[in-house]
Amino acid sequence: MTYNYEEGLYINGSWAKGVSTIENINPSDISDNIGNIAQASIEQVQEAIIAARIAQPLWEKTPLEQKLNALQKIGDELIQRCEELGELLAREEGKSKAEGKGEIYRSGQFFQYYAAEVLRQIGENAASVRPGIDIEVTRESVGVVGIISPWNFPTATAAWKIAPALAFGNAVIWKPANLTPASAVALTEIISRSGIPAGTFNLVLGSGATVGDALINSKDINAISFTGSVETGRKIAIATSANFVKCQLEMGSKNSLIVASDADLSIAVEAAIGGSFSGTGQKCTASSRLIVLEDIHDEFVAALVKRMAELKVGHYLEEGIFMGPVSDKAQFDSNFKWIERTKELGGKLAFGGEKLSLEKEGYYMSPTLFVDTKNDWDVNQEEVFAPMACVIKVQDLDEAIKTANDTRFGLTAGIITSSLKTASIFKKSAQSGCVMVNLPTAGTDYHVPFGGRKQSSFGPREQGSYAKEFYTVVKTAYQRPY
Numbered sequence: 001m002t003y004n005y006e007e008g009l010y011i012n013g014s015w016a017k018g019v020s021t022i023e024n025i026n027p028s029d030i031s032d033n034i035g036n037i038a039q040a041s042i043e044q045v046q047e048a049i050i051a052a053r054i055a056q057p058l059w060e061k062t063p064l065e066q067k068l069n070a071l072q073k074i075g076d077e078l079i080q081r082c083e084e085l086g087e088l089l090a091r092e093e094g095k096s097k098a099e100g101k102g103e104i105y106r107s108g109q110f111f112q113y114y115a116a117e118v119l120r121q122i123g124e125n126a127a128s129v130r131p132g133i134d135i136e137v138t139r140e141s142v143g144v145v146g147i148i149s150p151w152n153f154p155t156a157t158a159a160w161k162i163a164p165a166l167a168f169g170n171a172v173i174w175k176p177a178n179l180t181p182a183s184a185v186a187l188t189e190i191i192s193r194s195g196i197p198a199g200t201f202n203l204v205l206g207s208g209a210t211v212g213d214a215l216i217n218s219k220d221i222n223a224i225s226f227t228g229s230v231e232t233g234r235k236i237a238i239a240t241s242a243n244f245v246k247c248q249l250e251m252g253s254k255n256s257l258i259v260a261s262d263a264d265l266s267i268a269v270e271a272a273i274g275g276s277f278s279g280t281g282q283k284c285t286a287s288s289r290l291i292v293l294e295d296i297h298d299e300f301v302a303a304l305v306k307r308m309a310e311l312k313v314g315h316y317l318e319e320g321i322f323m324g325p326v327s328d329k330a331q332f333d334s335n336f337k338w339i340e341r342t343k344e345l346g347g348k349l350a351f352g353g354e355k356l357s358l359e360k361e362g363y364y365m366s367p368t369l370f371v372d373t374k375n376d377w378d379v380n381q382e383e384v385f386a387p388m389a390c391v392i393k394v395q396d397l398d399e400a401i402k403t404a405n406d407t408r409f410g411l412t413a414g415i416i417t418s419s420l421k422t423a424s425i426f427k428k429s430a431q432s433g434c435v436m437v438n439l440p441t442a443g444t445d446y447h448v449p450f451g452g453r454k455q456s457s458f459g460p461r462e463q464g465s466y467a468k469e470f471y472t473v474v475k476t477a478y479q480r481p482y
């Protein structure tokens, strides 16, 4: 399917041009411009907000099965077209075709899950302390929701917000990242045919500084759900609290994977490979710190380096690649600054650290591993967002857990161990929203809550039935029957 990206805004049920366009460059081949993408004006953002305000009460009152059918239709189509749409996503984001396909499939599952959730809106009754009075506790839609999403999982992060927002009767204004607008147009095109009324769902493409800023400062929006960096998240928390707008922020992290002395070496190596380098390391759940017990350190590093040498980096369409390119030039340049910085600090480069020249010109780099690093170095405290991991050697489990928790972030944390006791101690003491035992730090299910602690998350959890905390408001009704 081809799209008219120059008319890529979707406001009040119609496609529209913006006030300008930007190019959408394929990071696997920078001579390939995927399209010239419409950029919305502030006035167009206001139009979308007005349309959403009008449509929302009608959508909230729409019969449940009609809502369910719309969400089911979107989910089914995403799954049916995951090959084609996954390729488009990979072309603009840089992940492999297989990863792109997996992301679209998972996005379809989010819509299917929340289609069913439409029927699970069950309230509670309570007895009153005053005789003869009935109490009902029910949930209603929060209203108009602004959704601001990142480029690294452009369709999945949006799907896990849009699907529950619509399921619980809200109207949506979606602002995706400007690096990945084509996937946003493709998802919107599917939503536009799902049967939801005009104005219920709107797409406004543009930069964070213009379109994003207009959304987060609006007094006519009831809630903002955001996934992205801590820096942007902080701006959103400040702007929304000034207007008492509800907000939910999922942000960066600095996840750790502990390799305990009794770890199965092959499980440890595969968890480190998957957690640190899949998605070109551009995952909020990536294991960028590998905390390794002294007595298994040398053996683990040798086995990991051997496995890293087998990882194929290439163009998103090439069969058998493990890693595509970095998403854009700014991220690519930043990665090499971090590599130089880690060398300056005294880290020893154990593998990679190179720019790669392949047949097509793109932002290719090798997976990179540093050893002999310290947890208090900035490279181990700041989110780098690169296919790069730093090994930190520790003496015992106690030091490993203290090191893992010694961060301002707390999204995921993992341990590789064959001891039930060690696993139990770790699960209880890790200060993160998700903990993994004998699994990579990246990779979660879609029907259970997802989110972090400390500066990784702010506000109610996302996903599963927990999403209703954010997308609904509670009403307590008292009634004296006649």
Ligand code: NAD
Binding pocket: 148, 149, 150, 151, 152, 153, 157, 175, 176, 177, 178, 206, 207, 208, 209, 211, 212, 213, 216, 227, 228, 229, 230, 231, 232, 233, 235, 250, 251, 252, 253, 283, 284, 285, 383, 385, 411, 456
């Ligand atoms: P980013 O913060 O730069 O941008 C995210 C979104 O916010 C984009 O749509 C952007 O245009 C918008 N934005 C930027 N400035 C804005 C402003 N002033 N007002 C309103 N909107 C604004 O993040 P990114 O580079 O797109 O994504 C990478 C980050 O996302 C990483 O930190 C990563 O860890 C995080 N992330 C977190 C999760 C999670 O669930 N915790 C998942 C994926 C990515």
